[in-house]
Amino acid sequence: QVQFVESGGGLVQPGGSLRLSCAASGFTFSDAPMYWHRQAPGKEREFVAFISSGGAATSYAPSVKGRFTISRDNTKNTMYLQMNSLKSEDSAVYYCKTPSSNYWGQGTQVTVSS
Numbered sequence: 001q002v003q004f005v006e007s008g009g010g011l012v013q014p015g016g017s018l019r020l021s022c023a024a025s026g027f028t029f030s031d032a033p034m035y036w037h038r039q040a041p042g043k044e045r046e047f048v049a050f051i052s053s054g055g056a057a058t059s060y061a062p063s064v065k066g067r068f069t070i071s072r073d074n075t076k077n078t079m080y081l082q083m084n085s086l087k088s089e090d091s092a093v094y095y096c097k098t099p100s101s102n103y104w105g106q107g108t109q110v111t112v113s114s
Helices: none
Strands: 003-007 010-012 018-025 034-039 046-051 058-060 068-073 078-083 092-097 108-112
Touching: 003 092, 018 034, 018 092, 018 108, 034 078, 046 068, 046 078, 058 068
Parallel strands: 010 108
Antiparallel strands: 003 018, 018 078, 034 046, 034 092, 046 058, 068 078, 092 108
């Protein structure tokens, strides 16, 4: 079955950087567009970034554009999110997902605080 294992989160100071990873299994990763979403306490889950199956097309939420970079390595069935210039409002649990499945992984916690 579809599985995602997100990792790389942690505590970072404002202005710092983190790189998240999403290891996928249970489907043909190289054929699947992928998303990063996030959910902060008391807020709805929101879209962060998208990448096409081959990696040529990407898109970002306005709040992260220019600071975050989504990428993927189809040889490793893994997607990444490089997050730079982090702000306190980026604090959330980050999830990866493919649109062909309703499955959500456990997510990885990102906390931006001094």
